[in-house]
Amino acid sequence: MIADYTEAPVCHVDDMVDGELKEVRVGDTDVLLARADSQYYALYPKCTHYQGPLAKGLLNGHRLVCPWHNACFDIRDGHRLEAPALNGLPTHEVRIENDQVFVRLTTNKESLENPMAALDDAASETYVIVGGGGAGAFAAEGMREGGFTGKIIMMTESSEAPYDRPNCSKDYLQGKAPDEWMPLRPDEFYKDYGIEIRTNQQVTLLDPTKKQIELASGETISYDKALICSGGKPNVLPGLNTNLKGVYSLRSLHDSQTLRDLGKQGKRVVIVGSSFIGLEGAMSLRKLGSEIDVVGTEKTPFEKILGEKIGHVIQGWHEKEGIRFHLGRKVDHIEGEGTVTAVILDNGERIPADFVLLGLGVKPRTDFLKGIALEKDGGVKTDNYLTISDGLYAAGDIAHYPVADGFQRIEHWKVAGQQGHTAGLTMAGKDEPYTAIPFFWSNQQGKRINYVGHITQIDDIIYEGDLEKDDSFLALYVQDGQVKAAAGLKRDQDIIAIRELMHEGRMPAVETIRNGLKWVEELKKA
Structure with missing residues (x-):
């Protein structure tokens, strides 16, 4: 005290x-x-x-x-x-x-909740959230922050209330984060604010015309407004025998618990996919004592996202820890009678395996939506307020939202949380357009890489710092003559300044950037 x-x-x-x-x-x-x-x-x-x-x-x-x-x-x-x-x-x-x-x-507290309204039992409206991830958690709080006093029901297929999903591939998988760290809020918080979380609930149909939701149990729920933030379903290998045991994904707390237990047994693991989830999983399982082989179709990890030079540096970090790479290769098939024994590559190479972890990305989980047009990837298109149609909203991994040059869909935790919060406020009557610049982070062998912006094709990369020394660097990604994204190691303030400049529409021209800029000072210019 x-x-x-x-x-x-x-x-x-x-x-x-x-x-x-x-x-x-x-x-x-x-x-x-x-x-x-x-x-x-x-x-x-x-x-x-x-x-x-x-x-x-x-x-x-x-x-x-x-x-x-x-x-x-x-x-x-x-x-x-x-x-x-x-x-x-x-x-x-x-x-x-x-x-x-x-x-x-004036206080000895370490944190304070934003002001929120309480449930009013006399209020007649019901808002339903389909999905219990980051978007759903922030949405429920956004509704209460926006003054909504009606009933809030969160439906999730998980057996858990909202938890810290990014940690599932990092400290939690490594056994460094105890179970009590994982929930985003204690159960008492949701009770205090009248947020009903219904776990183990599979939504089979959402009808926006009738404003009704059907569950696998046969129950039907009517809503006044609904938010769809159902996340993504992990992609699988084409032709994979679904009855074959020992093939896992890393998407949930349960997945992380299962992999952590296996990893401690010194297993031989083949990870298919050399992007963020694949390599964070490789890092964590290696720290548990497993033997790791990574298979990826790219010639260098993260080549399309971070560029070949940074991808090569990151690959070196992992190789120093004993992780083996098989790049520019595809999986031909997985061997095993009942249980995985090996992964066979397209060049005939055979990699022994006690289990396989698939890190092949996700597909939006939207198959339960009725009468809603889906994009080619299964996502849904929203407006600036994350609205799909009257009384129906979307946030997180499934949402294609408008930006200056079209629409984009982002699969990042911070984006999902901020979209959920924005949608919650809007549903409560506090109309607020979603304009945030995307941001994500990744832990690669204890080195945190921060990334801001979004790019679909790298035309050029402007580097600051010595990549080979790997103590600090900044990479600026150019598309269509503009810097649209940046990645940094130990350049935290620069990444923040770039994000703020992007949000304010004040990013300097590419040629100006090539001549060298101090990003924090640039931000403070009027």
Whole structure:
């Protein structure tokens, strides 16, 4: 507990400039000091998502962005503005006296919920969320933040309430994250705010005309508004014998638990797919003691996403840990009578295997929608407010949403959470268009790569830093004469600045960038 009145001078009034962040000490407590519009603000110094050090983040106006996973907060009241953080930051009192800045501690809490409405039993409306992932979790809270007091029902096929899915391929799979870390919220939270979570529920039909949802159990639920955030179904190998045991995907908490138990037994594992899930799975299973072979169709991992040079560097990180690669190859078939024994490649190479992990991406799970036009990949098209039709919305992996040059569909945790929150607010009557710039992160052998923007074809890459030394680099991806994406290692502030510039429509021209820019300074230009 902090004292009832703990106050201390922390700096001179002119010691900091607008946009500056600094961690200070008040008594025995660390405090983040921020300055914007000539005003000082004091907040809890760590991100409420994974406790990232906010002093190493970036302040753009009143927007405070975490360096690790780009959660965003308002320094004026501490409210959480963007996923992946769920809670906001506690604030402390600031006063100025004789040109000294004083901070008075006013709370001992590490996080605060954004203000939310409670369930009113007298309210007649029912909102249904189909899907219990990040989009669904943030949507339910967005509805309550937007003032909706009616009934909220979340339907999920999972046996779990919403949990931290990105961790399933990282620390949790490695056995470094205990079970209690995984739920996004305790059960009491959902009870307190009247959010009914129905697990093990398979939706077989959603009829937007009747505004009804049918379940595999035979039950029918009527809704006033519904949000579809049903996520994706893992892709499988063509011609795979579905009765063959020992072939797994990594999509759920249960998948991660199963693979973790197998990985500890020192098994021989073949991973099919050399992108993010495949290589995060390879990293984690290798740390558990498994022998790992990775098969990928690309000649270099991540070639189409990060480029050949960075892909080659990342491959080297994994090879140093004993992971073997078979690239530019396809799986011809999987051997085994009842259980996997080997993977046969298209060149005849035979790789012994005790089990196989498929990391081949996902397909939108939308087969239960009636009368809704689907895109070629199975997704659904929305407007700027994530609306499909009257009273029906979409968010997350299934949503094709409008951008300046068409539509795009993104399969990232932060995007899903922010889309869910935006849809929830809109459904509650707080119309808010979705305009966020995509962001994701990946842990490759303990090195966090942050990626911002979206690109469908790499025309050129502008590099900053020495890729071979792999201590820090920034890559800017050019398509149609514009920088549309960037990836960075230990360039957290630069990635944040680029994302903010993209959001504000202020990205410099390619030729200007080639001449060298300091991104944080560029952001602060009027």
